[in-house]
Amino acid sequence: MEKSGDVKERLKECGLKSTKHRKAILNFLFCSSVPISAEQVYLQMIEQGISIDLSTVYRTLETLRENGLLIKHDRLNDTRALYEYDRREHKHYLVCLGCNKMLPIKHCPLEEYEKDLEKATDFVIAGHKLDIFGYCAECQKKGLQE
Amino acid sequence: MEKSGDVKERLKECGLKSTKHRKAILNFLFCSSVPISAEQVYLQMIEQGISIDLSTVYRTLETLRENGLLIKHDRLNDTRALYEYDRREHKHYLVCLGCNKMLPIKHCPLEEYEKDLEKATDFVIAGHKLDIFGYCAECQKKGLQE
DNA sequence: AATGCAAATGCAAGTCATTTGCATTATATT
């Protein structure tokens, strides 16, 4: 696992001041394998005994995103955005319709397709977003899959 | 093009009262080949000389969606949702990053992939959503593709 | 270690798309 020293280093590389809030938030997201909401980040900070305002959480997440340290997911069926440490990998997500949890998938079945599509349309293609919906094992147990 | 009589019929099939607002909104969306925002629907009604409240537009769109007559798209990079007449076709979208316009694409490159994925994970897969981002011809002209 | 200044933070108030409570009106059935 990345040491908090590395988190500090990444902040410095971006010309960002290395504050306890930023270090704690970036480190928390680094350690999570799934995307997290602003409120969950906020609650985690409180849990860790770090006093912080929710607006600071939002500002910090946005700053980190602007600097390419995080990916922001604007979700469907859920009005809240989720944030994830950017490991610089192209990936897609399995999204649970029961609890909105997102599970990254590394394989991308669309690389060729995208090129074909660009040839067939007048769009300049910049990228794509694929979410696959379903119900995770937990929500299946809870009977939420109707 | 579908006659307004058919729109009325579709409302009746759903057990919905066939009001002038619903007929006008459903008909407008039926005639559009691209998804439309609530506000655009509202403005169009005013344009047509139909007096309606914005909240009624939202309620109507939601009712029509609940009854399977419309598809709602919760967009990314834009906080507004877009609505589209549901022609019961599985499709994907080319989404313009300049003006947020959505262009439907009928071909789906993912049918096989989805089955494979279900075998490989503990998710029950219900469907997927693929958006392909880029810049439409118009926005390319405007130089918005940076 | 003390200083100074830009950047970061807390707090309260503001946005913006969308939703809701309730009184009124329209639709479809009797």
Place this chain on the structure above:
DNA sequence: AATATAATGCAAATGACTTGCATTTGCATT
């Protein structure tokens, strides 16, 4: 036409997020 039920308008509420501004903090410099 009368009635029951659903739809609508209006105003206020919601919820996620953003912003203005006064205060505090990180950190380069003295």
